[in-house]
Amino acid sequence: MAQQKYRFDIIAQGEVLEEYMLGREPVTMLMGPLGSGKTYGSCMRVFNQMCEQAPNATGIRKSRWIAVRNTYPDLKGTTIKDWQELYHNADVQLGKFNMDFPPTHSLNFDLPDGTTVQSELVFMALDRPDSVKKLRGIQTTGFWLNEVKELAKPIVDMCDGRHGRYPSAMDGGPSWHGMIGDYNAPDDDHWLYELAEKIKPEGWHFLRQPGGVIEHVRGEGKNRYSEWVPNPDAENLNNLPDGYYIRQVESKADDWIRVNLANQYGTVADGLPIYRGQWNDVLHVSKFNQLPLPKHGKLLMGFDFGRTPACILGQLTPNGQLRVIREFISENMGIRTFLDELIPILKKDYPNMPKACWEAYCDPSGLGKSDTDENSPIEILNTEYGILAYGTTSNKPENRWESVRYFLNNAERDDANFVLSPQCSVLRKGFNGGYQLRRIQVAGDARYTSIADKNKFSHPHDALQYLCQGAQGEVNYAATDEFYGGQPPTQTADSLAGY
Ligand SMILES: Nc1ncnc2c1ncn2[C@@H]1O[C@H](COP(=O)(O)OP(=O)(O)OP(=O)(O)O)[C@@H](O)[C@H]1O
Ligand SMILES: [Mg+2]
Known part of the structure; x- marks a missing residue:
């Protein structure tokens, strides 16, 4: 095989990202702010695990992964694009990329130790509970759930029941099988919050990156307000433009900042909040429960x-x-x-x-x-x-x-x-x-x-x-x-x- 310029050496851009990439529990989930390197981290972990699969008797490392997103436009517009930026582009060609339905990257390349990686990454949009039908009959090693909070719980449950049957026993079986997932902070009544903070299922490892900004509540009484400052411990800062997080604070409502930049659980409205401009969470919520006097x-x-x-x-x-x-x-x-x-x-x-x-x-x-x-x-x-x-x-x-x-x-x-x-x-x-x-x-x-x-x-x-x-x-x-x-x-x- 001709010498290729692989980008195998891309390294994790933070401690939590590193833990995510190295985790080998059955399920690893990563929650982080916008632009924190979650998707790249997922791509790199999938790729590393493709290379880690033990070779079969003829020296072939076989695996099959499914990248899941809620809708096909999201899959095409971001998940596939991000994967291709790393593993299928002008510099890096590791196999055929077929954009037919479902889009599939068939990787086939040699490693320096003389073994060959033969792995498929199939991109699937699973937006409705009944879309799990698409998974029927598919044998997989692992799932990568991109933007997990957009997925319905039954879909994730179904995926969780469907890994581990590839490669077959004849090829030595999977060295590892399971699911990984990345997402922005969900609401605290979301099923992901329940799993991560309350149920904590056995074998599931939940990781939380530092926020891009930190909230300081300033002022007294009616003049209380939230001041946002950059978090020096944020991850992936090296790959983001200067002031990436703090610049976004300017034009955004506090509830949006909390979820998307500070990596806190919370609600963000897509409609028009009825008390916008009048409600001030910092001012109007007391520190203590009130008792009737x-x-x-x-x-x-x-x-x-x-x-x-x-x-x-x-x-x-x-x-x-x-x-x-x-x-x-x-x-x-x-x-x-x-x-x-x-x-x-x-x-x-x-x-x-x-x-x-x-x-x-x-x-x-x-x-x-x-x-x-x-x-x-x-x-x-x-x-x-x-x-x-x-x-x-x-x-x-x-x-x-x-x-x-x-x-x-x-x-x-x-x-x-x-x-x-x-x-x-x-x-x-x-x-x-x-x-x-x-x-x-x-x-x-x-x-x-x-x-x-x-x-x-x-x-x-x-x-x-x-x-x-x-x-x-x-x-x-x-x-x-x-x-x-x-x-x-x-x-x-x-x-x-x-x-
Ligand atoms: N390990 C890395 N090496 C080089 N560049 C990186 C690395 N990780 C991330 N980047 C850069 O940072 C950008 C943001 O990373 P990524 O898309 O993975 O973040 P994200 O957390 O998934 O963001 P979003 O919340 O928007 O989905 C990428 O487009 C890429 O340019
Ligand atoms: Mg992403």
């Missing part, structure tokens, strides 16, 4: 009904600060079941706030009966559960958002006028972008729907809006009283105080 009087509740009932607890301090204490969120449950679970928790956790000081604010449409229930949701709260409950003055989205913004914006104080307990993690993620106007797919400018995307953030956020309306006195007492024939619902509640 009897001296502040009522314990306020915002309710969202429907099949995903949510309740948000809050309190208004005498100087007008709204403290959001706790979130209760459910799925596929009626309001009665929800209340049956909620009330005992409140009684147990907040014994100094008895039911007599609870007051609930709800969607005014909750006064209307449904076809299937003789009592409306507000009525159920009042008459069946003895919780003093009112509809608010309006359920128009703009009005509700305004009531939240009122607390977020209020400029007459030194500290925040709105304080969220850190245990309200779903509300917080919603504020940080999950609660959003959905992006409409049109060419050109970004356009958004005018109503909030219905998602797991929208139900607790709806409930929070009713809470904020109630806390400002935007409550339709008259309609509720009228509904009870001119009697305030308190009387009904009192009569059931022993519930």
Whole structure:
């Protein structure tokens, strides 16, 4: 074979990258910021392992790898391009590259020790759970999952069950088989977070690169803000333009920076976050969980009904600060079941706030009966559960958002006028972008729907809006009283105080 200019000697550009390339556990996963050398690291590891496969009786090192990406355009536009930059280009030719379906690089080259590497790298887009059909019948040594967080869990599970059958026993079997994967930080309710931080499956090794930037929280009270500084320990800096990370900080929102540059778990919105410009995670989230204080009087509740009932607890301090204490969120449950679970928790956790000081604010449409229930949701709260409950003055989205913004914006104080307990993690993620106007797919400018995307953030956020309306006195007492024939619902509640 003619002398070739192989780039075998490219070395890892950081300690974590090196650990990733040298790892030989059944599964190694690498989480890192943008541009940190993850993809190159994966390519180099695949290549090294192709060369490491023990030769068969005739001196041939056989293996087959599958490079997985979620979509074909991503595969073509980045994964294949990155691989080719290293192992199939004007300088390096190690075998035939076939761009037919599925694109395959058939490597066939000699090593200095006289053995021959014969390996296939097959590029596959597996974007839907049923795309695992494409894997049927394929015998593989290993998988490289590029941008793992874009893949559905069943796909990764399926891949995990399908390595190790190549090369065959006749060729000595695989010296190693397994999966490697690289990705940017996912959200902390992503399956990858669960696996990496909670389940930690046997044989899976999770690695985390240092961030490209580090966050410092500066200032006091209302003036608190995040300052981002370059991280001298970031990896792959030698191959990136000067100031690569810090320059990107300029134009980006903190939630984006945290995930993409600082390598922290978190949410990034692709729609338009509803409280963008008003919500400040550093300012509005308190350091400690808030507890309801009897001296502040009522314990306020915002309710969202429907099949995903949510309740948000809050309190208004005498100087007008709204403290959001706790979130209760459910799925596929009626309001009665929800209340049956909620009330005992409140009684147990907040014994100094008895039911007599609870007051609930709800969607005014909750006064209307449904076809299937003789009592409306507000009525159920009042008459069946003895919780003093009112509809608010309006359920128009703009009005509700305004009531939240009122607390977020209020400029007459030194500290925040709105304080969220850190245990309200779903509300917080919603504020940080999950609660959003959905992006409409049109060419050109970004356009958004005018109503909030219905998602797991929208139900607790709806409930929070009713809470904020109630806390400002935007409550339709008259309609509720009228509904009870001119009697305030308190009387009904009192009569059931022993519930
Ligand atoms: N070992 C290396 N030797 C030389 N250059 C490298 C090496 N590793 C990475 N690079 C350079 O750094 C760039 C970024 O690396 P890479 O694409 O692997 O990062 P990444 O973490 O996958 O980025 P992204 O988050 O954008 O997918 C590459 O395009 C390449 O130019
Ligand atoms: Mg990459």
